[in-house]
Structures are given as structure tokens and as C-alpha cells.
Amino acid sequence: MQDRSPADRQQLLLDAVLAVGGDLSLQSTLERIVDAARELLDAEYAAIAALDEDTSQVTTFVQVGMPQEAQGRIGHVPRGRGLLGATMFVHEPLRLDDLTTHPYFGGFPDGHPPMHSFLGVPIRVKNRTFGSLYLSEKNGGRPFSAEDEEVVGVLAGAAGVAIENARLYEESRRRGTWLEATAAITTRLMGGDDATEALQTVADRARVLADADMAWVVVGEARDALELKVVSGANADLQAMRTLPLERSIAAEVIESGEPMSVDDIRIDDRAVDVPARLGLPPLGPMIVVPLVSSTGVVGSLSLSYRYDRSEVFRAVDPALPARFAEHAAVCLEVAQGRENQERLAVLEDRDRIGRDLHDLVIQRLFAVCLGLDALSRRSDDEKVANRITEAVDELDSTIKDIRRTIFALGAVEASTDIQSEVSRLVERARQTMKVVPSLTFEGPVRTLVGTDEAPDLLAVLGEALSNAGRHAHARHVDVRVEAGDELVLAVTDDGRGMPVSIAESGLANMRERAERRGGTFEIYTAEGEGTRIVWRVPLAAGR
Incomplete structure (x- = not known):
């Protein structure tokens, strides 16, 4: 393919910059970047690696040019080590005529097509590294030039701004989703569900919003009174849930401190109670635990956990979002509990009234009848009649005892x-x-x-x-x-x-x-x- 004129190249670069900034979806933005870079430099292969800002781990890898069967043979995507990592962390472009001669080159995995010419450019904005853009095998066997490096550098700058905007948009969208869910759950929790159903609703919605594999709620205000109440994402044995030792768990620490906590692996953290393992459920790794804070204090905790192979999803969740959701849910639960207590109080007041009526009216009348019959039996000269009256008195006494038991039972809410x-x-x-x-x-x-x-x-x-x-x-x-x-x-x-x-x-x-x-x-x-x-x-x- 013939080299493009400078004017054509400038127009293509302008079109590419405009195209890169024309989408707010992160995945679409990354795809637009690699497509534009590959076309601009007339390369056979192009790829982009996006980093997690907190861990500097590769979270997304998008490539074009490599056949699907070759990708299938290779398996896992690059982890940002060796030659690819050098571009990210040295923060300087890397242009090679033969990448296999570079000291950081560690060889190709099985099934990887051969590559020689290489150009890698870091994607940075305001001293923040978002990832790197890579190109390989310029058509015609030609090496990448200094002009190519300059062009890709301009595209990488535009890509950095586009990636930052896409991430801000994604974050804004996630916050909006949490806010919508908070409003929806308010309506649901105020709709009259009992306490367990309300907690299940909280766990279910939080698990979906955080894209977690499992969620559970622990209730209680003191270490020795904690109970695992509901589990979302798996069928759990209710009896086994009641026996979990939660006194020294992360849930207990969160309830005591009132602050969210994150754990990278619940299997190896000494503070964590591995709830899935204890309940015979599939193993999980990273976890977020947030407090349920009501007007009276912390009344429980909400845990969100992920499989080991979904750690990037765990890292993408801002703990402040489920924390605010949990706090709002706790207030709604408190209001719902207050309404339930008022209804229970009305029932108890009615039972108290019935109990008083039974004690003050029915029992007293029966007791008066017993006294009269007892006096009558002592005055009777007929032994059979006296015995029958005594039996009747005993029956009435048993009836009084039964009524007394009923009065006490009225005070017990089943x-x-x-x-x-x-x-x-x-x-x-x-x-x-x-x-x-x-x-x-x-x-x-x-x-x-x-x-x-x-x-x-x-x-x-x-x-x-x-x-x-x-x-x-x-x-x-x-x-x-x-x-x-x-x-x-x-x-x-x-x-x-x-x-x-x-x-x-x-x-x-x-x-x-x-x-x-x-x-x-x-x-x-x-x-x-x-x-x-x-x-x-x-x-x-x-x-x-």
C-alpha cells in the first residue's frame, strides 16, 4: 500500500480524533481507538490495554487484526508484563524494528502469530496513565517511523481524554442507577413487607446493582448478638445461617466502627468469616462490607462478594455507593419496623384489654360461683349431692386455671x-x-x-x-x-x-x-x- 500524503494523513488523524471522542461507552471508545490507530498507520495488528487506576492491573484488552482462532489458542489476554508493561510504566513511546531483540521480550505464547515491527505509546492525561496503545507489523514489512510515532502520540492524547470522559460517564451512570434503586427500594420497603422480606429485598437489589455474585445481611448491634439473616445469589440453609460464629467477623468490625471495609480474598483474611464456605456454597474471593446505619446507630451490615475471576468488577465498585444505599435502606427499614411495632402494639393493647376482661369479669364471676357452690355443698345433707357439687367446683377451678393460662398466652406473640x-x-x-x-x-x-x-x-x-x-x-x-x-x-x-x-x-x-x-x-x-x-x-x- 502506498504512503498517504501529509494532507491525507492529517485529515485521517482529525477524523480519528473526532471519532474517538464521539462515544461515551468505554468499550466502544477503546474499539474506536484501536480501529483508528490501525488505519492511520496501516498496521496489521493494533491493541489497547486499559489499566485500573488503583491497582495498575490490566482490566480491559481490546485488539484488532488477530484472527479469532488465534485468540482462542492463546487463551488469556496479556497481563501488562514484559514488553507491553515497559510501555505503560516507563511512560515513553517504544518503537522497534524487531521486538524479539528487546531485552524485555519474553517470547510469544503458543499459537501467537509472529510479529517484528512494534510501536507502543502510553495513554496519559495530567500525569495519570490510563493504559497503552500498541501496533505491530506495518504492511509491506516496513518499520514504524518517527512520524508514525508522532501521529500515534497525538491519537493517544485524544484517547486519554476520551477514556477519562468515558469513565466519568460510566461512574455518573452507576451513581444514577444506585440513586434510582434507592428511590425504588424506598417504595418497596414502605409497602408493608415483614422484616425478613425487607432485608431480602435490600440484599437482592444491592447484589444486582453492584454486579456481585452473592450478597448477605447480618443484623445486630453487638458482637454477641449478630445473626446472618438473609442471603442473595444462592440457596442457603437457614439453620446453618443461625449458627455462624460472627463475633470476630468483618461484619462485626464494620458494625462496631460504622465504616465500610473491603477484603481482597475472604479465604485468607483472618478477620473474615467465609460465609459461602461455611454454608456449603461456591467459593468467593473479594468482598465489600458496608454498615446499615439508622437514626439510632449501626443495626447491621451488608456484604457483597465476587468470584476470584471477577476481581476487576469488585475493584470497579465505589464502596461509597453501596454504603449510601445501605444507609438509606436502614432508615427505611427503621420506619417500616416502627410501623410494624405500632401494629403490634395495637394487637397487644387489644390482648391486654381481653386479658383484663377475662380476669376482672369472667374469673371473678366464676370464683363467686365456686364460693357459693362450696358453701352449698357444706350445708347439704345429701352426700351424693354434696359430691356432685364438689366435682362441679373442681371443674370450675380447672376452668379458672385454663383462663389464667389463656391470659398469660395472650401476652405471648407467636x-x-x-x-x-x-x-x-x-x-x-x-x-x-x-x-x-x-x-x-x-x-x-x-x-x-x-x-x-x-x-x-x-x-x-x-x-x-x-x-x-x-x-x-x-x-x-x-x-x-x-x-x-x-x-x-x-x-x-x-x-x-x-x-x-x-x-x-x-x-x-x-x-x-x-x-x-x-x-x-x-x-x-x-x-x-x-x-x-x-x-x-x-x-x-x-x-x-
């Missing part, structure tokens, strides 16, 4: 998301009706390990135990202890008069049946004048 708070509330309610003030102690991660399956039985047994202690024990002290580990243990101890040897086990039988149904035990330790201790023990699903 499927509560916070069993520790429900136990505390039930004990507080008992303080208002008993002559003594029960003490309450928790041992182990009760809030984390006791799930919605065990909670109703625990609350029902506790309500029955407190009712018995208040009505029969004549105690000065009542102690309630709840322990969670491999087993869930409820112990209620009083210093009252103890249980008689022969006692009707209506309520006690109910507690024993609830334990045995779960493969547990129910034990009573009592002695006359020395008080009573009942121990209700069942295995936890997470500890089996």
Missing part, C-alpha cells in the same frame, strides 16, 4: 422476631399481677438460636410456671433463667412452700407434654418449705 424481648415482656407482665418481683437472666445467644418454632412452647411454659408460682407458692423470690446452646433450657425457681406430694398435674402435665413432644424433658425439684424448681429442657434445631 412467631415473634425477638424471643428475648417477648420473654422479658412476659416476665414484666407477671410482675404486675404477682405479689413478688421475678428476676430474669439470659445465658447464651437466646435471641439468635431460639427460632419461631420453639418460641410458642417456651412462652406457654413460662406463662404456666409464673402463674403457678404466683397462685400457689407463697414465695418471696422467683427466679427465671433462660439458656440457649445445644439445648433450650427454662428454669423457674421459687423459695415458697413447695408442692405437696399429691397434686393434680393439669398445668404441669401440659408443660411435660410440650417438652416430650420436642424430644426434651421436664423435671420438678421440690421439698416442703424449701421451694420449687422446674426445669424445662428441649433440643434446639440448630444444635442437633
